[in-house]
Structure formats: structure tokens, C-alpha cells
Amino acid sequence: GAGVSQSPSNKVTEKGKDVELRCDPISGHTALYWYRQSLGQGLEFLIYFQGNSAPDKSGLPSDRFSAERTGGSVSTLTIQRTQQEDSAVYLCASTEPADTQYFGPGTRLTVL
Amino acid sequence: AQSVTQLGSHVSVSEGALVLLRCNYSSSVPPYLFWYVQYPNQGLQLLLKYTSAATLVKGINGFEAEFKKSETSFHLTKPSAHMSDAAEYFCAVSSGNTGKLIFGQGTTLQVKP
Numbered sequence: 001g002a003g004v005s006q007s008p009s010n011k012v013t014e015k016g017k018d019v020e021l022r023c024d025p026i027s028g029h030t031a032l033y034w035y036r037q038s039l040g041q042g043l044e045f046l047i048y049f050q051g052n053s054a055p056d057k058s059g060l061p062s063d064r065f066s067a068e069r070t071g072g073s074v075s076t077l078t079i080q081r082t083q084q085e086d087s088a089v090y091l092c093a094s095t096e097p098a099d100t101q102y103f104g105p106g107t108r109l110t111v112l
Numbered sequence: 113a114q115s116v117t118q119l120g121s122h123v124s125v126s127e128g129a130l131v132l133l134r135c136n137y138s139s140s141v142p143p144y145l146f147w148y149v150q151y152p153n154q155g156l157q158l159l160l161k162y163t164s165a166a167t168l169v170k171g172i173n174g175f176e177a178e179f180k181k182s183e184t185s186f187h188l189t190k191p192s193a194h195m196s197d198a199a200e201y202f203c204a205v206s207s208g209n210t211g212k213l214i215f216g217q218g219t220t221l222q223v224k225p
Contacts, residue, residue, distance in 0.1 A: 043215035056210045091155060103155035
């Protein structure tokens with residue numbers, strides 16, 4: 001079946017602009033995670049969704065970062081007023097609770 | 113708090129040689145442990161996972177890992193490296209009730225012909 005998909009695959013933006021990153025999880029997976037992969041910080045957890053609620057937002061680095069999930073499916077990660085340090089690969093994963101996380105290919109964000 | 117340490121950011125082996133990638137964890141509760149592989153410009157793919165059953169876990173592509181509680185280790189091994197094994201490998205521990213993954217810094221495996 002279809003895996004986790006993310007769009008766009010690459011995004012180049014100017015400092016100060018807002019960006020939206022999209023994640024389509026595997027159908028039926030109730031849990032969804034966002035992670036960030038950067039050269040300096042490695043792989044970091046950002047936010048966890050169970051259904052449409054986000055009981056763990058502890059990894060969001062600042063209030064410029066937000067995420068939502070609608071219909072228990074698609075999730076959008078929004079970064080406002082982007083900064084150069086936001087440049088990274090943003091990975092999404094989905095799973096059934098307590099099961100293996102399946103990762104999407106990621107969105108490479110470059111902030112100029 | 114849970115954490116993972118991968119010893120060696122780069123490991124180089126010859127084709128056909130033993131692969132050993134080291135991972136040590138810190139956890140106050142019995143951990144769930146994972147090894148993921150990442151090929152260039154791709155997402156993460158699960159190699160294997162430990163969830164408190166057998167301590168020797170076999171994964172895909174001939175990899176296996178042994179959970180050693182006394183050493184707080186979960187090292188990844190493969191008896192004979194193949195050129196296609198060249199990639200970045202991440203060890204991770206599952207944290208808390210949310211299941212979020214805490215990753216090590218990663219180890220890049222180079223396989224020389």
C-alpha cells in the first residue's frame with residue numbers, strides 16, 4: 001500500500017516568509033509525528049498527534065512553529081517568519097499506537 | 113530522561129568484513145530500541161526493533177542487534193558488509209507514553225571495495 005508522503009519535496013524560501021509543509025500519513029494510522037533533521041542538531045522530535053489532538057508539542061523550537069491535523073489524517077507544519085536556522089529536512093512519520101513508525105521522504109527546507 | 117549515544121560518527125569497513133555499529137542508551141524504564149537506516153535523500157527505514165522479547169533481534173538485509181541490559185547497549189552487526197550497506201544508521205529509543213523517538217547522532221557507514 002501507499003506509504004507516508006510529504007510535500008513539497010524541496011522548498012526554498014526567503015528569510016521572513018511563512019512556509020507550510022504537508023504530510024499524508026498511511027491510511028488508518030492514528031498517530032503522527034514530525035521530526036527535524038539538521039546538520040547541527042541531528043534528528044529531533046517536534047510534535048506528536050493522536051487523532052487530531054497534539055498531546056505532546058514539547059519539541060517545537062519556538063512559537064513560530066505550529067502544526068495541525070485535520071480529519072485524523074493530513075497534517076500541516078507551519079513555520080512563520082522563517083529564519084536561516086530553520087533550514088533542515090522535516091520528516092513525518094505515522095503509526096498505529098505502540099507500533100513501528102513509518103517515515104516519509106521528508107521536505108528539505110532552505111531559508112535564504 | 114531517555115537518551116541514545118552512538119559511538120563513532122563514521123565507520124569504514126571493507127566489503128565482506130564485519131559491520132559493528134555501537135549504540136548505548138539511557139532509560140529509567142525498560143526501553144523499546146530501534147535501528148533505522150537512511151539512504152541519501154530518502155527517509156528513514158526500519159532495520160529492526162527490540163520490544164522486550166528476545167534479546168537478539170534479527171532485522172532486514174542480514175542485520176541483527178543484541179540488547180544487553182547490563183551494558184545498556186544495543187549494538188548493530190552484520191557478518192559481511194555489502195556495498196549497498198553504505199548509508200547512515202540511527203539508533204533510537206522510544207520515549208514515554210507518546211512513543212516519540214529519541215535518536216542518536218547517527219553513524220555513517222562507508223563500505224570500501
